[in-house]
Amino acid sequence: MRRFPVLFSLVALISLSVLFTSAQAFSFSKAANSPGSKCSKVGAVARSGATQVKCVKSGKKIIWRKVVQVKTPSPATTSTLKPTPAQTQTPTTTTIPAAQNEYEVNAKATQWSYSFSYLIGASKIPLNSASSHSNILYLPQGKLTHILLKSNDVSHGFSIPGLGIDKEASPDATTKIDITPEKTGTFPGACNIQCGRGHAGMIFSIVVVSQADYLNYLATLK
Ligand SMILES: [Cu+2]
Incomplete structure (x- = not known):
């Protein structure tokens, strides 16, 4: 018999908290x-x-999207390990492209990943990353690269805190980012515009290597 008041107040407490949370949710949805x-x-x-x-643009509508903060990596987590693409793929005949003063790459956003291709030489035919490197963008240290950013569907974020980049990949226009990375290393990047179900997994990295390593990497692409 003595249990009854305890049970009752417990039920009352739960209903109160449910009420409170729905009231909060309501006021949130009503917020400007x-x-x-x-x-x-x-x-x-x-x-x-x-x-x-x-x-941002979402299909034919223009709506507010939540901006997701991307954590700035501490210097300790920024790896300075240079990838050795030449070791991971050793084609029998490799033509190493000539060094250029500046480079151009495509960064394409699709729900929910980024892919990169390299526009090399006068032909500028896009060379796609191998599937093992598909979400990695390699950049040459100390050289100017033009990143041409575009989305295939909705607006996505292109945020690399370690390089001070926070841009939008729009389905309507190409966003041009000019970058001359000073240091080699790996810089984590992520989409920071809520873009749907797979948003949280929309991560990629920028790996800055010496120009010699960069050219060796390009030689492995087709
Ligand atoms: Cu996205």
């Missing part, structure tokens, strides 16, 4: 600039409560 609601200017950034939102 809430994720999913309409916005007017693509690229605009605003706040919705504690959340940062960005105005």
